[in-house]
Amino acid sequence: MAVAPYDFIIVGGGTAGCVLANRLSADGRHRVLMLEAGPRDRSLWIHLPIGYAKTMFHKTLNWGFYTEPEPTMGDRRIYWPRGRTLGGSSSINGLIFVRGQREDYDHWAALGNDGWSWKDVLPYFIRSEHNTKGAGPAHGSEGPLWCSDIGRRHELIEAIIAGAGELGVPRTDDFNTGDQEGAGYYQLFTRNGRRCSTAIAYLRPARGRRNLHVETDAHATGLILEGRRVVGVRYRRGGRMREARAGAEVILAAGALQSPQILMLSGIGPEEELKRHGIPVAHALPGVGANLQDHLQIRLLYRVAKPITTNDDLRSLWSKARIAVQWLLTRSGPLAVGINQGGLFTRVMPGPGTPDVQFHFATLSADMAGGAPHPWSGCTFSVCQLRPESRGSVTLRSADPFAAPVMRANYLATETDRRCTVEGIKFARRLAATGPLRDLLTEEVKPGADTEGDDALLAFARAWGATIFHPSGTCRMGTDPLAVTDARLRVHGVGGLRVVDCSIMPTLVSGNTSAPVVMIAEKASDMILSDARAGSRPIPAAAPGSGTFSDAAREGSPA
CATH class of the missing domain: 3.30.410.40 (Cholesterol Oxidase; domain 2)
Structure with missing residues (x-):
């Protein structure tokens, strides 16, 4: 069998993706590819904190999504900006540093997600930050992500x-x-009066590493499966369709709207939704795209x-x-x-x-x-x-990977x-x-x-009413029949695949989501590297009551 050119492929160069790119490539042992659909983060308006207003409707740096007409909101289509550049939404957001409440994370753990309580996640928050308040029981001063007082x-x-x-x-x-x-x-993600996105904090220091390759303007169109394992990614770059192979894992970090979209385009998701668009069912996983929450x-x-x-x-x-x-x-x-x-x-x-x-x-x-x-x-x-009960969904508009997903917030x-x-x-x-x-x-x-x-x-x-830009929960971790990932963020029933972004939140945190996503990626990088050192490549068990691979999907040799 030919050796895959990369160990890890990260789909999405946004808030989580840049953290993963840094951490997974840091020891030089692993070959890492990160794919970002948007361009590099060169615009002045990204780096100037008040430039938030200029990127809000930017045709290139912003996906500029809209929900479907919302019956609960006067049938209005509500604008949902999302970052489309290195750093993702951390390059265009309002800069607010908020972690949420300890009870948010203790609730995640109580739902069966071991290792996600407040005491478990606090060290990753601390590791991520360079806080101008200085180090202490709740803060760090040696991390890459600057959190500054006004x-x-x-x-x-x-x-x-x-x-x-x-x-x-x-x-x-x-x-x-x-x-x-x-x-x-509020404290802000700024350093000396400039935005401190994860592209600045994490990716920029890592860009010179020979084992890290970053491709921008690279739009992922689907995952490559062999039997019950994901082995690569299909994407378009420079007007050409391309493929990249991963020997260890593919990590979806495309956000709460596009990570479930990529799963469904690849045949992983609710069976009826896939069949409706003529997509062969590789793995029936009913929770993909469900549980959408927003502030x-x-x-x-x-x-x-x-x-x-x-x-x-x-x-x-x-x-x-x-x-x-x-x-x-x-x-x-x-x-x-x-x-x-x-x-x-x-x-x-x-x-x-x-x-x-x-x-x-x-x-x-x-x-x-x-x-x-x-x-x-x-x-x-x-x-x-802070903690809405209403739940929406993300589904496919069509089998076209370049069409925006269908978003229903159900506010x-x-x-x-x-x-x-x-x-x-x-x-x-x-x-x-x-x-x-x-x-x-x-x-x-x-x-x-x-x-x-x-x-x-x-x-x-x-x-x-409008979004405050925190869509989450559409690939939630858990053990119930609608969970998509386990507590190690591995997709249930599929080998070689994790999701690391806001979509894994079982419930929305009580506040802004940028800092929690950085924490999630920091914690995920430790889990990914730990499994790689242990040579752990088993296929995670399917969630209780979830679907199994179809016969067509079983063709070929599992890796």
């Missing part, structure tokens, strides 16, 4: 924090100890009494020049901190428990995230329910989700009415003072 306090954010205190929410200087409750400044953000817009907002900084050529010079000389100011500076985690639903809503406070207002700033001093209170499908969303909006209004903010916020522009009552607030949420 150096300069802002009058508006200070007023918000003080107002939160009037409502019983304490000030905090760290949302990432496992206990989130509080109001304060729905509701944005309240306010006029501000003073010209202290980012709207003001971007209003004139003179003010733009001033903040540009500030960034060039000191790597500070509005260009260095992006949009959302302040955060708040609290509980709005009755009964015991941990915070169930998160706020992002932006010193800017626009009609939509990434939109043009308003011509007046403004700010945004964005609130989301606000449960009473708990509806109630929590309404209560979150009401909390935002109570916060805006506190003493420190009462005179600073002169008008609620949206939803507006005339929007009163729970029914009207819910209608507002349906009409204006």
Whole structure:
């Protein structure tokens, strides 16, 4: 048998893929290929934190997906940006460093995923980070991924924090100890006023390694199977179809929307869905593409009494020049901190428990995230329910690998989700009415003072709610019949294949997903290298109740 040119092939050069590329190639023993559908991360707007607005709708750097018309959201198709460049969404996101709550990970472990409790994952969070707070029980200072404090306090954010205190929410200087409750400044994935994506933090230091090969503009179209094992990847690059072979493993790191799409295109997924598109069933795995979860953000817009907002900084050529010079000389100011500076985690639903809503406070207002700033001093209170019960799905539009998948979010499908969303909006209004903010916020522009009552607030949420960019869960790990991977992230019933990205989350974490995905990739790299050292190549058992390989798929010799 011919020797495969690579040991590991990573499909997706995004948030997780860049971490894996670094860690799997670090000791020089393994030949690693990483395939990224988008281009290199050369755009200035990627590296300038405030450039988030410029990449939000970028035709090349962003996949620019839309959901199907959402019946629960007034039949609107909701825009879902996803990164399409080295670093993936870590190259275009809002930079927020949030891990989630310890209970999120303890819940994963309680579902049968051994090794994923808070105490198990905390060392990987710590290993990943270079935190400007310094090393400590909850943080690291020697990792590649910079997590920086916002150096300069802002009058508006200070007023918000003080107002939160009037409502019983304490000030905090760290949302990432496992206990989130509080109001304060976010830390950002920045280094010296520039974005610190995983392409910068992990991939750039590894690019000179002779055993690491990175191909950009390389769109994966499917997996190559021999019997019950994945042995390679088909992809298009430079207008030509190509194949690459892996002697050890193929690792899908294409994200919660495209990892399940690639599985289904390869004949691994729900049997009826595959047959509907004329795709031969290699392995019937009903959970692929199910369990889709996302955070729905509701944005309240306010006029501000003073010209202290980012709207003001971007209003004139003179003010733009001033903040540009500030960034060039000191790597500070509005260009260095992006949009959302302040955060708040609290509980709005009755009964015991941990915070169930998160706020992002932006010193800017626009009609939509990434939109043009308003011509007046403004700010945004964005609130989301942290642990939605609603579940959606990712399915195929066709057997064409270049067609976008079909995404159905199914937001606000449960009473708990509806109630929590309404209560979150009401909390935002109570916060805006506190003493420190009462005179600073002169008008609620949206939803507006005339929007009163729970029914009207819910209608507002349906009409204006949008993603906060955290789709997850579509290849979830577990032991139940709808699980797609086991606790070592190996696809049930298929050899030589893992999934390492947001899709493996059984339940969505309580907060932004970038840091958790880095942790997942750090932990996965240890598992992958450990199995490689042990020579472990058995085919993982199928999940209880899941399908088996068809006779057609059994043709050929298992590796």
